Amino acid sequence: MSVYGAPVIGLHGNWLGIVVVMHDITELVHLEEVRKDFVANVSHELRTPVTSIKGFTETLLDGAMNEPEVLKDFLEIIQKESDRLHLLIDDLLELSGMEREGFSLQYAFINVKEVMDDALKITSGNFERKGISLVLEIQGDLIIEADADRLIQVMVNLLSNAINYSKEQTKVIISGTKSGSNVAIDVTDEGIGIEQSQLPRLFERFYRVDRARSRDSGGTGLGLAIVKHLIEAHGGTIDVESTIGVGTTFRIQLPIRKKI
Numbered sequence: 001m002s003v004y005g006a007p008v009i010g011l012h013g014n015w016l017g018i019v020v021v022m023h024d025i026t027e028l029v030h031l032e033e034v035r036k037d038f039v040a041n042v043s044h045e046l047r048t049p050v051t052s053i054k055g056f057t058e059t060l061l062d063g064a065m066n067e068p069e070v071l072k073d074f075l076e077i078i079q080k081e082s083d084r085l086h087l088l089i090d091d092l093l094e095l096s097g098m099e100r101e102g103f104s105l106q107y108a109f110i111n112v113k114e115v116m117d118d119a120l121k122i123t124s125g126n127f128e129r130k131g132i133s134l135v136l137e138i139q140g141d142l143i144i145e146a147d148a149d150r151l152i153q154v155m156v157n158l159l160s161n162a163i164n165y166s167k168e169q170t171k172v173i174i175s176g177t178k179s180g181s182n183v184a185i186d187v188t189d190e191g192i193g194i195e196q197s198q199l200p201r202l203f204e205r206f207y208r209v210d211r212a213r214s215r216d217s218g219g220t221g222l223g224l225a226i227v228k229h230l231i232e233a234h235g236g237t238i239d240v241e242s243t244i245g246v247g248t249t250f251r252i253q254l255p256i257r258k259k260i
């Protein structure tokens with residue numbers, strides 16, 4: 001709470017009283033903390049690959065490059081870390097673009113099944129690599145007013161996570177059903193699951209249940225924050241349910257007709 005006070009003096013210099021203005025700044029303080037956390041996280045996330053690239057390059061220049069085996073190994077690490085940096089910068093630019101005023105969706109009437117097919121084409125290599133099978137249960141012709149490219153992006157994110165956090169030879173189910181004036185799209189996996197206590201923070205930027213595992217799988221920790229942004233920009237919602245060792249379901253609800 002911030003408090004300001006000022007005396008009120010009448011026309012003839014007589015004392016009339018005091019005006020007190022009180023501002024509840026709890027929300028402002030919270031926003032400032034979120035901003036500071038974000039800057040600290042970005043710095044940390046950027047510094048990690050840069051430090052690694054710098055270290056390996058220096059070691060190579062100090063003589064390690066004369067051993068062909070070492071040279072190849074180190075160059076591969078440098079390439080992997082550069083790719084990671086690239087991905088992180090892309091995701092950060094994407095998020096800041098979405099948060100900027102003027103961000104808009106390209107609405108059109110789209111078929112949910114076609115969006116799923118496009119997202120599956122993009123992720124098919126990863127499904128095959130882990131031998132994960134896919135079950136697609138989309139009700140009839142679900143036509144909604146939405147931005148197709150953005151929904152494909154949402155689905156690719158959710159499917160990539162479902163694959164990354166599942167063991168080989170498991171199953172992912174995508175279902176799409178109409179419910180009132182919304183469509184509900186569920187992505188269910190048979191993966192490692194998430195503790196109940198972690199669920200409320202899952203959509204925060206850079207929040208990861210297991211940092212090392214996410215990093216190994218190439219995650220930036222920004223995927224679900226981007227997904228939530230895109231769904232909410234459509235006037236929809238996203239929720240998650242999970243049981244450790246059983247699996248996770250992400251449920252998206254989208255209005256069938258564009259909300260004005």
Ligand code: ADP
Nearest residue numbers: 161162165208209210214219220221222223224
């Ligand atoms: P990341 O790039 O780390 O995957 P996300 O924002 O996409 O970042 O996800 C945040 C965290 O949520 C992940 O690090 C992971 O711990 C957890 N997570 C997301 N999807 C799943 C899933 N399907 N199963 C288990 N954990 C998940």
